[in-house]
Amino acid sequence: MSPPPRQGHGHGHAGRGGMRVVDVWAHNQDQELARIRELARGFPIAAVAVSHEGPPAFLLSGQTFPHTLEGNYEAVRASVERATSAQVGLALASRDGELAMGGRVWRFHLGAGAGLANPRRVCLGIRAHARATMPRGALVTSDGAEDAAYLIRHIVDGGLPRRRDEFLRACGVCFPALYDLRVLAEWTTPAGHPPPLAAAAAGGGSGAFRAFLALAQDAWFWEVKVAYSAFLYGLGAADNEFLVRRKIDKAEHEERDRRLRELLLLQGHDEAFVRNISFF
Numbered sequence: 606m607s608p609p610p611r612q613g614h615g616h617g618h619a620g621r622g623g624m625r626v627v628d629v630w631a632h633n634q635d636q637e638l639a640r641i642r643e644l645a646r647g648f649p650i651a652a653v654a655v656s657h658e659g660p661p662a663f664l665l666s667g668q669t670f671p672h673t674l675e676g677n678y679e680a681v682r683a684s685v686e687r688a689t690s691a692q693v694g695l696a697l698a699s700r701d702g703e704l705a706m707g708g709r710v711w712r713f714h715l716g717a718g719a720g721l722a723n724p725r726r727v728c729l730g731i732r733a734h735a736r737a738t739m740p741r742g743a744l745v746t747s748d749g750a751e752d753a754a755y756l757i758r759h760i761v762d763g764g765l766p767r768r769r770d771e772f773l774r775a776c777g778v779c780f781p782a783l784y785d786l787r788v789l790a791e792w793t794t795p796a797g798h799p800p801p802l803a804a805a806a807a808g809g810g811s812g813a814f815r816a817f818l819a820l821a822q823d824a825w826f827w828e829v830k831v832a833y834s835a836f837l838y839g840l841g842a843a844d845n846e847f848l849v850r851r852k853i854d855k856a857e858h859e860e861r862d863r864r865l866r867e868l869l870l871l872q873g874h875d876e877a878f879v880r881n882i883s884f885f
Contacts, residue, residue, distance in 0.1 A: 649742030690716030749785025
């Protein structure tokens with residue numbers, strides 16, 4: 606990405622699909638962050654996208670496809686730590702799918718240069734919105750790893766954690782409901798359900814976020830909240846106590862199922878035959 610454009614006056618302009626983009630610089634950051642706080646009650650779902658100068662993480666890692674989780678995090682960390690300026694886009698939506706203020710999108714121009722908005726203040730403002738909207742709210746990203754890493758870098762004292770598991774835990778603390786649209790489109794749930802947004806992924810475009818808003822109204826969204834929160838593409842997820850219990854329960858269920866099938870086979874075959882069969 607090239608450096609942010611030169612400072613304007615912060616006025617919005619019409620974007621694609623009738624959205625109104627409002628540029629945020631140092632002079633109007635506090636006013637817009639206050640507006641975002643006021644909207645938290647009615648618009649608890651936030652969509653965020655970060656772009657910054659420098660190569661993306663997969664180029665830094667030398668791979669075009671995720672390889673090891675720790676290696677992926679090192680690449681993400683290096684990419685984000687090198688960023689000196691960035692743009693952060695933010696949109697707010699209600700649980701019914703309505704966008705705040707008739708489709709307003711905030712575009713924060715962040716960095717240490719003259720006129721740029723303060724990265725820490727803006728990232729803390731996004732975290733404050735996410736925490737104020739619990740348990741109904743969510744923070745949604747389309748490039749979860751780097752988007753979340755940029756936010757965490759400017760929220761956590763000392764910058765990004767050194768280890769992947771520490772980073773994922775920090776994500777869970779700062780954003781209790783953080784979802785990566787790419788993961789939702791490609792990964793099955795621990796219970797074996799297909800990816801919740803698989804159909805939206807096939808359609809491409811911005812349909813994934815609209816599909817997420819529809820999903821948030823579904824009766825089984827509770828399982829998505831448990832299985833996918835802070836699960837970032839290429840980095841995995843930090844297991845919380847509930848997820849660990851689910852995995853143990855699943856293993857115990859599979860073992861009970863294996864034993865039941867073994868007993869059924871013993872009714873018609875001798876033990877030697879049964880011992881030579883592998884159960885999966």
